[in-house]
Amino acid sequence: xxxxxxxxxxxxxxxxxxxxAVLYGADAVYLAGxxxxxxxxxxxxxxxxxxxxxxxxxxxxxxVHCTVNTMPRNGEMDRLPAHLERLEAAGVDAVILADxxxxxxxxxxxxxxxxxxxxxxxxxxxxTARAWYDLGASRVILARELSLEEIHTIREKTPSGLELEAFxxxxxxxxxxxxxxxxxxxxxRDSSRGACAQPCRYKYALMEEKRPGEFxxxxxxxxxxxxxxxxxxxxxDHLEDLAFLDSLKIEGRAKSAYYAAVVTAxxxxxxxxxxxxxxxxxxxxxxxxxxxxxPYSTGFFYGPPGQYYDDARYLREWQVAAVVTDxxxxxxxxxxxxxxxxxxxxxxxxxxxxxxxxxxxPEMTDEDGLPLFEPRTPRSIFHMKxxxxxxxxxxxxxAKDLSAKGTG
Numbered sequence: 001x002x003x004x005x006x007x008x009x010x011x012x013x014x015x016x017x018x019x020x021a022v023l024y025g026a027d028a029v030y031l032a033g034x035x036x037x038x039x040x041x042x043x044x045x046x047x048x049x050x051x052x053x054x055x056x057x058x059x060x061x062x063x064v065h066c067t068v069n070t071m072p073r074n075g076e077m078d079r080l081p082a083h084l085e086r087l088e089a090a091g092v093d094a095v096i097l098a099d100x101x102x103x104x105x106x107x108x109x110x111x112x113x114x115x116x117x118x119x120x121x122x123x124x125x126x127x128t129a130r131a132w133y134d135l136g137a138s139r140v141i142l143a144r145e146l147s148l149e150e151i152h153t154i155r156e157k158t159p160s161g162l163e164l165e166a167f168x169x170x171x172x173x174x175x176x177x178x179x180x181x182x183x184x185x186x187x188x189r190d191s192s193r194g195a196c197a198q199p200c201r202y203k204y205a206l207m208e209e210k211r212p213g214e215f216x217x218x219x220x221x222x223x224x225x226x227x228x229x230x231x232x233x234x235x236x237d238h239l240e241d242l243a244f245l246d247s248l249k250i251e252g253r254a255k256s257a258y259y260a261a262v263v264t265a266x267x268x269x270x271x272x273x274x275x276x277x278x279x280x281x282x283x284x285x286x287x288x289x290x291x292x293x294x295p296y297s298t299g300f301f302y303g304p305p306g307q308y309y310d311d312a313r314y315l316r317e318w319q320v321a322a323v324v325t326d327x328x329x330x331x332x333x334x335x336x337x338x339x340x341x342x343x344x345x346x347x348x349x350x351x352x353x354x355x356x357x358x359x360x361x362p363e364m365t366d367e368d369g370l371p372l373f374e375p376r377t378p379r380s381i382f383h384m385k386x387x388x389x390x391x392x393x394x395x396x397x398x399a400k401d402l403s404a405k406g407t408g
Contacts, residue, residue, distance in 0.1 A: 005275050007247040009065070009165065010264040013254055014044065018053050020261035023352040023393050025268025028063035030096065031253065035083055036068045036076075050090045063093040068106065069118035071099050084109035096141065097121075107136055114138040119167065124150070126157035129164075139163035139246065144172055144233070148241060148301045155244060163246035168235040169263055169288070170251025172299060233299040236266060236288055239274050241301070258320045258395060259291045262350060283356060290318050290350075290397070317399060321347060322375075322382075324394040331386035341398055342374035349386070351394030359387055 010026035012018035021029045031053065032044045045053055050066075057064045066087050072080060080102060087095060088110040095113045097103045098120035106115055116139040117123060117132045123140045132140055142151060144167050155164060207215055233251070235242060242248055248271075250263050266287040273280045288296075297305035321341040327333040341347065343361050350356040364372040365383045375382045 005271055006243060006245050007063075007165075008264065008267055008271055009247050009249045011250055011253040011255065011260055012053070013252075013260075014257075015049060015053060017253075017255075017257045017260045019056065020257045020393065021264050022057055022060050022062045023391075024261040024265040025353070026062055026264050028065055028093070028247070029057060030065040030067060030249070032067045033083060033087065036070050036072065036080065036102070047086050047090070050086070050092075054091045058091070064091075065094040065096055065116060066092040066113075067096045067118070068102055069096050069098040069120050071120070072102060077101065080105055081109045088112060094139070103135065103137070116141060116163075116165070119143055123154075126154045129154055129158045129162060133159055133162040137162070139165055141165040141167075141247075141249065145300050147303065151245070165247035165249055166242070166245055167233065167251055167299070168239075168242060168248045169233055169267065170255075171294070172230045172233055172251075172305070230294075231297040231305050232294045233305070234288055234293075234296040235298060235301065236270050236280070236285055238298065238301070239267075239270050239280075243274060255292070256320075258397070261393075261395060262287050262291050265350065265352075281355075287350070287356065318348075318397045319400045320395055321345075321398050322396040324349075324351070324386075324390055324392055324396070325381065326392060327386065327390050327394070329389050331388050331390075333384055333386050333390065334381055335384060335396065337375045337378055337380050337382065340374060340376055341396075345398055347396050347398045349390060349394055349396050351390045354390060354394065357387070 007027045008025065009028045009030060010021035010024075012021050012029040012031040018029055018031065031050075033050060034044050034046055054064050068080075068084070068087070084095070084106055092110075092113050094116050095106050095110055096116045096118045097106055098118040103115060103117070106113065115137050117137045119141045121132075121140075122143050123129050123132065124143045124146060129140045129142075138161075140162065142154070142164060146154075146166075151164070151166065158164075207213075235248075239248075248267065250260075250267065252259055252263070266284045269284040270280045273284075299305055320338045322335040322337050322339075325334045325336050341361060343363055345361045346358060347361055348356055348358050362385055364375065366372045366375075367381050367383075369383075372382055
């Protein structure tokens with residue numbers, strides 16, 4: 001970026017998540033069309049949606065990177081050129097690719113989009129990074145399994161024109177970034193074409209072949225064990241160590257709009273504090289604890305993160321209650337309901353470029369101005385007096401233990 005800050009790259013699984021990422025501080029977003037993306041179960045974008053998404057992002061000065069990072073089979077290749085032409089027509093700023101054939105086709109059918117090499121390509125050394133650059137890549141997205149020392153070496157031994165991007169937050173794969181056949185074998189869902197069922201998160205036990213149906217927990221306390229379960233990555237406390245990179249990427253295209261907003265805002269304020277030579281406000285560090293996540297680690301940056309064997313639960317302690325659609329200078333707000341709450345509840349508000357704050361829910365009114373104690377109809381509009389003016393897309397949330405007891 002022009003001011004030498006790393007780009008903050010946020011996930012956008014659908015239009016709502018894209019709006020949140022853009023409004024809460026992303027420099028760029030990454031998304032997928034309805035084909036050739038590694039998150040088949042995210043909402044993703046039709047050609048019409050993609051044009052709208054690019055228009056919205058560009059109007060806010062935010063770049064759009066589109067994933068074309070599956071490993072296509074022969075039967076899929078004949079429709080790839082038309083897909084790339086649609087991305088070119090929509091005006092995406094970059095395409096993210098893992099397959100060499102798809103990479104070459106992108107240069108031909110989407111010539112105005114930069115070509116970024118996906119983490120699925122497993123770039124773990126400087127010679128491979130340099131080779132991709134020689135082929136026309138402007139950026140490589142480094143394998144999540146690299147240490148900070150290894151990344152520094154790649155930076156030192158590759159052309160300065162080659163941008164380096166690294167994941168800094170979110171889920172990690174137990175295998176080398178998606179090179180796993182567990183899902184294919186156990187469920188028939190192809191992990192290399194965006195349909196991973198995450199069997200690494202399953203609860204496993206031993207079974208002796210002559211005792212079918214008798215399962216022996218792989219744990220001393222009888223609760224079973226999650227022997228392949230990865231921790232999540234969180235590098236918000238170490239942004240200074242990552243400042244030499246060109247782009248810092250947040251994982252999570254399949255996660256919620258709330259996640260996209262809150263994590264993007266936290267890292268936005270962290271990077272802005274770093275650029276200003278200040279320490280990050282603890283409130284933004286605390287924000288990454290307000291989203292659904294597994295126990296955090298620093299990934300492989302400072303050494304192996306270790307597995308988490310106790311369970312595969314997500315820590316979910318906050319629920320989105322409503323989203324502000326409009327608010328005047330006196331704090332009179334219209335909100336759209338997401339989950340039930342009531343007058344007297346303690347809630348928090350977090351919004352675009354706004355420090356989170358807490359309040360007690362006052363008396364509310366419905367669209368007809370009648371008193372409302374507990375809104376109940378999802379997406380219905382109601383009104384509330386807030387302590388201050390807040391921008392549209394501000395989130396009202398409340399504490400609630402939503403932790404899954406299974407795989408999350």
